[in-house]
Amino acid sequence: MRLTNIPRGLRNTIVPIPAGSLTDFYMLAGKAEKTTGFKHEFTNALRQSLMAYAFNIFGIVAGMIVAHYLGVFRSFPWAFIIYPPILSARGVIGGLFCGRLSTGLHLGTVQPSFPRNTKSFYLLLHATVVLTLEASILMGLIAAVLFSFSQSMLKPEFFSILTVITSTMALALVVISPLAITASFLSFKHGLNPDIVLYPVESTIADLLITLLYVGVLNIFAFNNSTGQYLLSSISLTLVFFAMYFTIRNFREREFVKTIKESLLTIILVSLIINIAGSTFGKISEIVEERREIYTVYPALIDTIGDVGSVVGSTATTKLALGVLKPSFSSIRDHGLEISSAWLASMIMYCVYSLLSLIIQGALTPPNLLSFTVLLLIANLIAASSIILVAYAVAILTYKMGFDPDNFEIPIESSMADSLTSIALLVSLLIMAGFQE
Numbered sequence: 001m002r003l004t005n006i007p008r009g010l011r012n013t014i015v016p017i018p019a020g021s022l023t024d025f026y027m028l029a030g031k032a033e034k035t036t037g038f039k040h041e042f043t044n045a046l047r048q049s050l051m052a053y054a055f056n057i058f059g060i061v062a063g064m065i066v067a068h069y070l071g072v073f074r075s076f077p078w079a080f081i082i083y084p085p086i087l088s089a090r091g092v093i094g095g096l097f098c099g100r101l102s103t104g105l106h107l108g109t110v111q112p113s114f115p116r117n118t119k120s121f122y123l124l125l126h127a128t129v130v131l132t133l134e135a136s137i138l139m140g141l142i143a144a145v146l147f148s149f150s151q152s153m154l155k156p157e158f159f160s161i162l163t164v165i166t167s168t169m170a171l172a173l174v175v176i177s178p179l180a181i182t183a184s185f186l187s188f189k190h191g192l193n194p195d196i197v198l199y200p201v202e203s204t205i206a207d208l209l210i211t212l213l214y215v216g217v218l219n220i221f222a223f224n225n226s227t228g229q230y231l232l233s234s235i236s237l238t239l240v241f242f243a244m245y246f247t248i249r250n251f252r253e254r255e256f257v258k259t260i261k262e263s264l265l266t267i268i269l270v271s272l273i274i275n276i277a278g279s280t281f282g283k284i285s286e287i288v289e290e291r292r293e294i295y296t297v298y299p300a301l302i303d304t305i306g307d308v309g310s311v312v313g314s315t316a317t318t319k320l321a322l323g324v325l326k327p328s329f330s331s332i333r334d335h336g337l338e339i340s341s342a343w344l345a346s347m348i349m350y351c352v353y354s355l356l357s358l359i360i361q362g363a364l365t366p367p368n369l370l371s372f373t374v375l376l377l378i379a380n381l382i383a384a385s386s387i388i389l390v391a392y393a394v395a396i397l398t399y400k401m402g403f404d405p406d407n408f409e410i411p412i413e414s415s416m417a418d419s420l421t422s423i424a425l426l427v428s429l430l431i432m433a434g435f436q437e
Contacts, residue, residue, distance in 0.1 A: 059304075087211075103318055113185065124259070133243040317399070328396065390413055
């Protein structure tokens with residue numbers, strides 16, 4: 001968030017902090033930590049990152065659900081392909097919501113309480129409903145059209161894809177948004193940095209819940225009964241109604257309109273990107289076939305890379321708003337603490353995922369653990385290095401162009417993370433296959 005976007009009454013209370021003062025950057029709720037050196041700051045950032053990434057264990061549960069319901073996925077030729085876009089669509093909305101919420105908490109434009117919050121908070125909630133509908137329709141249309149051309153899909157299947165995505169996203173909005181708000185308020189009240197904690201926690205729980213919802217919707221379609229079709233259509237129409245209501249109610253609110261306009265541009269950009277993840281996941285499913293440990297670990301992998309990007313990007317946008325970080329690419333070296341701690345935490349978690357996935361699938365042996373861990377670490381090297389550059393570049397470019405970085409940062413990097421992780425996993429599988437030959 002740029003300082004020009006902060007209400008005038010709050011601008012005068014914000015004093016730019018000298019660049020390079022990492023300790024001062026971690027001022028939360030007006031309380032500065034004591035200067036204890038880079039080592040302590042790195043350890044603290046690594047600890048918070050690991051704590052947040054630990055929630056990605058729920059991503060393993062989401063992967064178990066996919067592995068368990070492989071039969072349901074294979075009932076529809078498009079089920080594997082639209083699964084990553086559904087995760088990404090929710091990631092775009094959740095990322096924007098979390099980015100604005102965490103920055104708002106730092107700057108005081110959002111208060112950490114449910115009742116009697118600020119006008120900015122409620123406008124953000126209303127905008128989230130509208131953006132959920134926009135993302136569902138746009139991403140669903142693109143996914144369905146691309147799949148139509150490649151598979152000569154009939155019209156009933158075309159509308160089935162739209163209904164599945166829209167109804168799943170509507171249900172996710174009702175279930176996940178309150179959890180994200182609660183996580184942000186609790187983390188801030190307990191002295192944690194929501195830029196580090198909020199999105200990793202929200203994205204992981206969201207992926208688990210949205211996977212459950214998606215599988216439930218697919219099961220309804222598998223039964224092919226009119227009651228289920230009517231129910232899902234009603235859910236989709238309810239989302240349409242509330243989106244129209246909030247648009248009519250707030251179309252004169254400058255902050256609401258700005259959020260919708262800037263975020264719509266983001267949604268258009270990422271809607272094209274996420275289909276790369278879908279196509280790549282479809283290719284991965286062809287290669288791995290019945291290797292359920294791959295399906296089990298997949299959601300956790302993309303969650304973690306998205307978390308790396310969110311930590312790097314969110315801390316950068318907050319530092320830009322506070323005046324700690326210069327808006328230039330060369331200043332990335334002043335962001336090394338956040339980058340190194342976020343990346344190291346992701347590598348540790350990838351090793352944990354390897355062990356857990358093999359245990360769950362009953363395939364744990366020393367050779368399997370070694371090869372699978374190497375496979376995942378190669379994927380991490382490719383994906384994490386790429387998303388760090390993307391996240392930092394988006395923060396700097398949007399800030400310099402006069403946009404609110406929080407409308408772009410996490411949505412773009414989260415969708416890129418899904419595609420980059422999918423591509424990195426596919427490349428890693430091909431590399432390992434080449435060595436085995």
